[in-house]
Amino acid sequence: MDSSFRKRSVITVGIYCLIAVVIGGQAVFAVEGQTAVQAGYKQGLVHYENNQIDKALASFKDALAAAFPQPASGKLQDAVSLAQSGKADEAEKNLLSLFEEDATAARARYELGRIYEAQGKLDKAAVLFRNALATISSEGAKYVGVKSCKMCHFKQYKTWKKTRMAKTFEVLKPGANAEAKAKLKFDPQKDYTKDPLCLSCHTTGFGLPGGYKIPKDGDSKAVKAAKANEGTTCEACHGPGSKYIAIHKTIMSKKSYTPQELFQAGQYKVSAGVCTTCHNRRNPMAGPDYRFDYEKSKDEDTHEKVPLKYRAK
The missing domain is CATH 1.25.40 (Serine Threonine Protein Phosphatase 5, Tetratricopeptide repeat)
Structure with missing residues (x-):
């Protein structure tokens, strides 16, 4: 060499x-x-x-x-x-x-x-x-609104509509829950539907891509779009759905899926950490010693747990 x-x-x-x-x-x-x-x-x-x-x-x-x-x-x-x-x-x-x-x-x-x-x-x-x-x-996932979930999960949607979670936006309106607001030293007649500190927990995805946006007065299109994310909807607990909803759309033809597939596509694995983003000491109804009891609360005010037909065993 x-x-x-x-x-x-x-x-x-x-x-x-x-x-x-x-x-x-x-x-x-x-x-x-x-x-x-x-x-x-x-x-x-x-x-x-x-x-x-x-x-x-x-x-x-x-x-x-x-x-x-x-x-x-x-x-x-x-x-x-x-x-x-x-x-x-x-x-x-x-x-x-x-x-x-x-x-x-x-x-x-x-x-x-x-x-x-x-x-x-x-x-x-x-x-x-x-x-x-x-x-x-979220790696680019966006909120898609409750109607997208309703298409396949109508039973869950129907039972969720009856819960307090579905009505969290309504309590921000003037005159709603007046007695409770007065006890917490909130003005019962004030409109809190545009207060960012309230909207973080009383809407879904506020301030995030595809999430709730405060509509301008008189903008009927924006008002209609905002309604899809009013209240604590599906995506508040399961995460922004633009990526994992694509898997849902193939389920009817595929006939089988695993939860792990959905988690990999960004769906949240529901846990105490998901709940405590709102159920915490910043909540005006909670005191300085407040502790969220996930095991006690996880089945309260949520949708009916309907067996999922195509989930793999």
Whole structure:
């Protein structure tokens, strides 16, 4: 073997090793980054549910910093620049317009949350940070509305309609549940149907892609669209359905499926953690010592548990 061949071989091997190290490093970074995002999100939720807003903000921000290590660009950067130049209202309007676009849904919420935090609106900031992370966690899944579920699960829908879960939006209207509101020092005659802090739990997917959006007065089309996500609907417990509903649509021809297939497509595995996003100490009906009893509550005010014909044993 001549020296020039050996030299070329050494260089080639060196290049491959360097590529392997770089690729491996990127893979490790991606895994570590994703781990940091999920860890911060979970820890932030614990703080948020315990009404520890400062700690929740810190955890959410750590997670979002891991999710978005690079500066904003394009329309997002334009909005950030507006905020930095003192035009926060214009920046807010521009960021809100990016909420429903897949490429900017999470980052726009993050940037608007940062604006609110700088303004001292910590509750609003925490909600947006949480929603940004929920958007990332859903991996592009969107809310599709209760009618999409009703098509195949009519028995469940019919029994759900009779529950308090189905009527959670109604209690926000003026005059509804007046006595209970008065006890909690809420104005019984006030309209809370546009209060973001209430809508997070009294609607489904509020502030998230495809979820509940506050309709503008007089916009009949928006009002009709909003009704699909009023109350605590199917997707509040089972997750945004745009991905797993595709599996549902094949069930009639396939005749068999496993729960794991649905979970892999983003359907939530219902657990205490799903419930405590609302049933927590931030709930005005709960005291500082409140603890949600999942085992006791999981079958209360939910739909009838109908046997699913095509689920694999």
